[in-house]
Amino acid sequence: MKMSAMSEHVGIEVSDVDLAAMSDADLAAIKDAVFQHGVVAVRDQAISPQQHIAFANRWGGIDINNYFPVNGEFAEIAEVRKAENQTTNIGGGWHTDHSYDQVPAMGSILVARELPPSGGDTLFASMGAAYDSLSDGLKATLETLKAVHSADHVYRADGYYAQTDMAADLRGHDQVTRAVHPVVIRHPVTGRKVLYVNGAFTLHFEGWTREESMPLLNYLVSVGARAEFACRLHWQPGTVAIWDNRSTWHLAMNDYHGHKRVMHRITLSGVPLAA
Numbered sequence: 001m002k003m004s005a006m007s008e009h010v011g012i013e014v015s016d017v018d019l020a021a022m023s024d025a026d027l028a029a030i031k032d033a034v035f036q037h038g039v040v041a042v043r044d045q046a047i048s049p050q051q052h053i054a055f056a057n058r059w060g061g062i063d064i065n066n067y068f069p070v071n072g073e074f075a076e077i078a079e080v081r082k083a084e085n086q087t088t089n090i091g092g093g094w095h096t097d098h099s100y101d102q103v104p105a106m107g108s109i110l111v112a113r114e115l116p117p118s119g120g121d122t123l124f125a126s127m128g129a130a131y132d133s134l135s136d137g138l139k140a141t142l143e144t145l146k147a148v149h150s151a152d153h154v155y156r157a158d159g160y161y162a163q164t165d166m167a168a169d170l171r172g173h174d175q176v177t178r179a180v181h182p183v184v185i186r187h188p189v190t191g192r193k194v195l196y197v198n199g200a201f202t203l204h205f206e207g208w209t210r211e212e213s214m215p216l217l218n219y220l221v222s223v224g225a226r227a228e229f230a231c232r233l234h235w236q237p238g239t240v241a242i243w244d245n246r247s248t249w250h251l252a253m254n255d256y257h258g259h260k261r262v263m264h265r266i267t268l269s270g271v272p273l274a275a
């Protein structure tokens with residue numbers, strides 16, 4: 001198994017390994033790379049949906065996404081897809097998956113199934129690096145705060161996606177989600193302090209109004225989105241990405257209009273988050 005860094009702060013590219021027949025030692029090394037570096041991109045995999053599920057089960061439990069279209073055959077697999085004639089994509093703004101859950105997902109395993117001829121890359125950003133870059137004064141303030149997260153404004157019947165050409169693909173319009181998490185969490189495995197707010201699902205700081213919260217939230221979102229904290233994954237046939245939703249954000253580029261892109265996602269269960 002070979003590993004190389006994708007950028008200064010986030011991302012490890014892995015080759016010469018078979019996820020479907022992986023030794024416990026190699027799996028331990030991959031897990032360590034995901035926890036330390038946020039995302040691992042494994043190249044050249046021939047992984048069936050059954051093998052995708054079996055590999056995910058070696059990480060712990062699987063969380064079912066309530067919104068994305070499910071693969072007809074396998075309830076554990078959500079499809080992240082955009083058709084030739086659609087203009088909206090899934091995950092096109094910086095976010096982390098499932099921060100609106102009381103116990104947010106640990107991570108996601110995304111398998112490239114059908115790729116456009118060019119474009120469709122995914123960006124990942126390190127929220128440990130974003131946190132480290134802040135002043136001691138702002139860090140100290142943020143460590144006293146909690147934030148309220150929800151997905152309702154994104155997925156419900158009058159939400160963001162309902163007004164787009166992705167509306168018919170998505171489910172779960174009646175789901176009600178709300179979770180409160182510390183703004184700075186200790187990563188459950190590494191203990192590193194990471195910034196745990198995101199532009200998609202964080203509504204406001206607990207005890208603050210939305211209006212009061214937005215200037216600081218927008219500032220934090222602008223810091224997290226700085227290019228120097230990010231890496232860019234160019235998918236190839238056979239690429240599988242495994243990321244940590246606590247320590248990273250991601251953004252799916254929407255730059256392949258007129259072409260189809262289909263990805264299979266399994267979401268991995270996490271643990272409660274603490275300051």
Ligand SMILES: O=C(O)CCC(=O)C(=O)O
Binds near residue numbers: 092097110250251253
């Ligand atoms: O399509 C992608 O590259 C990522 C989409 C996304 O946000 C996700 O699967 O969680």
Ligand SMILES: [Fe+2]
Binds near residue numbers: 091096097250
């Ligand atoms: Fe996502």
